[in-house]
Amino acid sequence: MTVDWIHAWPTALAAFLASAVEFVEALTVVLAVGAIRGWRGALTGTSAALALLLAVVLMFGPALTRIPLQDVQLVVGGLLLLFGLRWLRKAVLRAAGVIPLHDETVAYERETGSLRAAGPSDGAWDAVGFATAFKITMLEGLEVVFIVIAVGAGGAGLLVPASVGAVAALLLVAALGLILHRPLSTVPENALKFVVGVLLAAFGTFWVGEGISLDWPGADWSILGLTLGFLAVASLAVPLCRRRAGTGQFLALR
Amino acid sequence: MNAIRAIARELLGLVVDDVGFAAATLGWIAFVWVFATMAPQPVPWMAILLFCGVAAILVESVLRRSGAAR
Structure with missing residues (x-):
């Protein structure tokens, strides 16, 4: 399988940041x-969800290669554009202080409060702990699967x-979680979402354009132009939103 | 049935936060697509038009939301 390296690095970076x-x-x-509930339920719930997600990827990933590339680019590009713009919109509003971080x-x-309130488990098997870990890993993992398929489906x-x-x-x-044993609250989550939103919106716009046979100036290099374009527009939108909402100089890119 | 509905809602939630915003984006894609099919040959400014429209929809949406928060 040949990898198109012009797309490969931005693709890997976008998938890495969004998945993180x-x-x-x-x-x-x-x-x-x-x-709160013990590590047995937490780890088995997480592992079960990861195994199910892996099965989903193995089932749907190869099937995508059988669909004509232009159709995939249009559909997946459209979804990726909606997904990226949704993140970017939220990141802009959070950076402007319009919605909380x-x-x-x-x-x-x-x-932890709601897990304590659920009460102790009846036996050795903690269904609450398993279900909570399974559900969050499935929900966030499904988004990761979507991101991987969406940013990876646009080219061979x-x-x-x-x-x-x-x-x-x-x-x-996982390594940071193992070492620190506490939430990664110092990660600049909104800044990451801002950057990821810009990258996904740029990829999405490019794939949609390819899907409807538009002629991009500079061909594949226009992905860089789109990235810079979305970055400029979103960065300019932050102070405009701040002024409109009357949230003053509150800077919240973190 | 409820589980299927919940999964469908989660999947839809991945791409749609604000229905108007998502509809405007899809509408713009459809508009550029129709416009592009009518053109005798591909022209680069249509791709730029696609980006400009999407960027304008984003700015309008965040400004509208910011105005509502006041």
């Missing part, structure tokens, strides 16, 4: 489950760098 954000959110809940420490405290061989990016993010977040 999702894994950080999942880690918060898994840590809460481990601390996502705080992993608050999320951890909320989760791009699923490989996209998967490598996601697996690297999983390993990094």
Whole structure:
């Protein structure tokens, strides 16, 4: 399988950053489950969800290669554009102080509170811990699968760098979780979402253009132009939103 | 049935936060697509038009949301 290296690095980077954000959110809940309900339920729930997600990727990933590339680019590009713009919109609003930032420490405290309130398990098997870890890993993992398929489906061989990016993010977040044993609240989550939103919106726009046979100036290099374009537009939108919402000079890119 | 509905809602939630924003984006893609098929040959400014429209929809949406938060 040949890998198109012009797309490969940005693809791997986009998948890595986007997956890292999702894994950080999942880690918060898994840590809460481990601390309150025990590590057996937390780890079996997480492992079961990861195994199911892997099966989904193995089932749908190869099937995508049998669909004509232009159709995949249009459909997946459209979904990727909607997904990226959704992240970028939220990141701009958070950076402008219009909506509150996502705080992993608050999320951890909320989760530990509700896990304590669920009461002790009846036997050796903690269904609450297993179900909570399974559910969060499935939810965040499905987003990762979507990201990997979406950024990897636009060209021949791009699923490989996209998967490598996601697996690297999983390993990094899992290692940090093992070492630190607390939520990764110092990760600049909104700045990451801002960058990922820009990258995914740029990829999505490019794939949609390819899907409807548009002629991109500079061919593949226009992905770089689109990235810079979305970055400029989103960066300019932050102060405009701040002024419109009357949130003053509050800077919240973190 | 409820589980299927919940999964469908989660999957839809991946790409749609604000229905108007998502509809405007898809509408713009459809508009550029129709416009491109009518053109006798591909021209680079249509790709730029696609980006400009999407960027404008993003800015309008965040400004509208910011105005509502006031």
